[in-house]
Amino acid sequence: MAKFYSELNEELRRFIEQQKIFFTATAPKSGRINLSPKGRDTFRCIDNKTAAYLDLTGSGNETAAHLNSYPDIGNEDNARMTVMFCSFDEKPLILRLYGRGRVIGPRHQEWDKFYSLFEPTPGERQIIVLDIESVQTSCGFGVPIYELKEERRTLVDWAEKKGKEGIVAYWREKNQKSIDGLPTKIFGD
Template identity: 55%
Template sequence: MAKFYDLLTTELQNFIEAQHIFFVASAPNDGRVNLSPKGMDALRVVNESEIAYLDLTGSGNETAAHLLENGRVTIMLCSFTEKPLILRLYGQGEPIRPRDAAWQEYLSLFPAIAGTRQIVRVKVESVQTSCGFAVPFYEFSGDRQILKEWAEKKGEEGVYEYWEKNNQQSIDGLPTRLLE
């Protein structure tokens, strides 16, 4: 049975902090829905109504473009271990970039990871849990280091050039404002 909450309870906050993977869904007003898996110790509970995640360099920058257009975002986490649970966080998100006043405050919540592009702050409006009885068991064996190694090898200038070429607009043509 699905259950809704207005805020993140202590139990749900603990569940979030124990997960190694989460999924981010966003969509423009008109265009493709984007769903991305995330990992690398990049999600933080800020308080009972706010979370933030470290957004690392990727092939696209869909979520940032969608958030700039309408702010809508859903974060989903699910248990792959003994106790089944699916947790969805519905809210309004915004990208925080190095040029923004809140950057240092939010960056301090995360480990330093090469290729960090922005931080996404989400004001949680609604929380839903559901059973997760059909989610299979999986064991976490470690984070992939490929993205981190790629960014370290490229260096700051090379990553910036990659952003200029690949992260300035969504696949539907919306601006990301990454480098403004």
């Protein structure tokens, strides 16, 4: 049965630390819902009401576009985000974090505060911070058991080969607008 919590607790934080994959979901006021898998050691629980992940360069930048499309931070409908973790080992569990997300870019005043929590990774683009409003667990009985073979190096290798200037050029070409035409503000505009 599903259980709701107002915040994370130590047991749920330990569960998150053990997971090798997580999924993020965001949606603009109109347009496509974005659901993305994330891997590597890029997720951090800051405290029981705040989490963040180091966002790596990808083919799109939907999460940033969706979160940045809500300039009126006081609006009840703004910047909704869900992060989901699934256990793929013997003990089944699904954990969802619901809240409001925000984008912290390298020029943002909070960049150093959050960036210090992560290992530098080639292709890093921004940090997504989730202010947690509620937490839900559910059984996960239908999720199959899988074993992690290894982390893919493809993204890191690609980013290293491109270099810093190549990554910035890629952002200019591919990461400035969402698939629905929303600005991502990757360059802080």
